[in-house]
Amino acid sequence: MFGGTILLVDDEKEIVDLLEIYLKNEGFTLLKASNGIEALEILNSQHVDLIILDVMMPQMDGIEACMKIREEKHMPIIMLSAKSQEMDKITGLSIGADDYVVKPFSPLEITARVKSQLRRYRQLNVSSIKNDNEIIIDDLVINIATHKVSIDHNEVRLTPREFAILQVLARNRGIVLSMEKIYENVWNEPFWESNNTIMVHIRKIREKIEKDPSNPLYIKTVWGIGYTIE
Known part of the structure; x- marks a missing residue:
């Protein structure tokens, strides 16, 4: 078991339900939000180790949410998007995302990327x-x-x-x-x-x-x- 608290921000219930199964099986605690506003409210009240953030969402999209999160928070952010153009990826990474995954994706791939980002983040911050x-x-x-x-x-x-x-x-x-x-x-x-x-x-x-x-x-x-x- 890897462990840690993941904030999953996505308005597509099917994706949330699927990733919840895989991430919980790996020992992660899962917090859920359907838009950027809800995500920011959770971050202000609870500890989060990593964020999985969809780009296209109502009220506040993933791009705006990522920019606001990066004003204060430094945990890894993995962005999800149906947009696969190179400039979309560059935009996501340039505003502070650590990884960018194009939909549709394998839940096993997301789980592996979550572990990789957390492992790297923890190693970089130990005694730094x-x-x-x-x-x-x-x-x-x-x-x-x-x-x-x-x-x-x-x-x-x-x-x-x-x-x-x-x-x-x-x-x-x-x-x-x-x-x-x-x-x-x-x-x-x-x-x-x-x-x-x-x-x-x-x-x-x-x-x-x-x-x-x-x-x-x-x-x-x-x-x-x-x-x-x-």
Whole structure:
């Protein structure tokens, strides 16, 4: 038995009933919602380890719900959709989803993806945050209180903007963040399409924390989507 609490958000009863059988057989506790509004209400009152989120739903769809969830929550999100075009997948992943599954699907596949995402999330988060003020990722140490960064015990000097970008990526470890999302988190103002500020800052951060900036160990580029620290 794997264990954990799954929030299943879908307005198609047949899909909910089918996945409920398979997930409960694997030892998961299942919470259910039929739209994004209900999902947000559940998240505000109960602990959830992973979310399975349908895209097309009434009142609040999965895209809007995912964006709102990502403002505060970092658990894995698997999106379900009948849309199979590449741009639909890119949209889902760029707003914060960790996986994207096209309908129709096998319930065994969903169960396997749930286990994979939870296993990865738990491994990434075990001992990665030493306390409220320090994030440790391999040899990279980020001290939130002192704004100091070190690599292999050697201090690295970052500008305030560079530190803020690195902190956003580190706090969302394992999640791909778009340039728009990073910019709005750091600058607290709207992002414009032709803005290459994030790209420039990422290059400078890599030059300071990576042994080989052209083959980065920490900050990875996910082409067409954004950046992530794995």
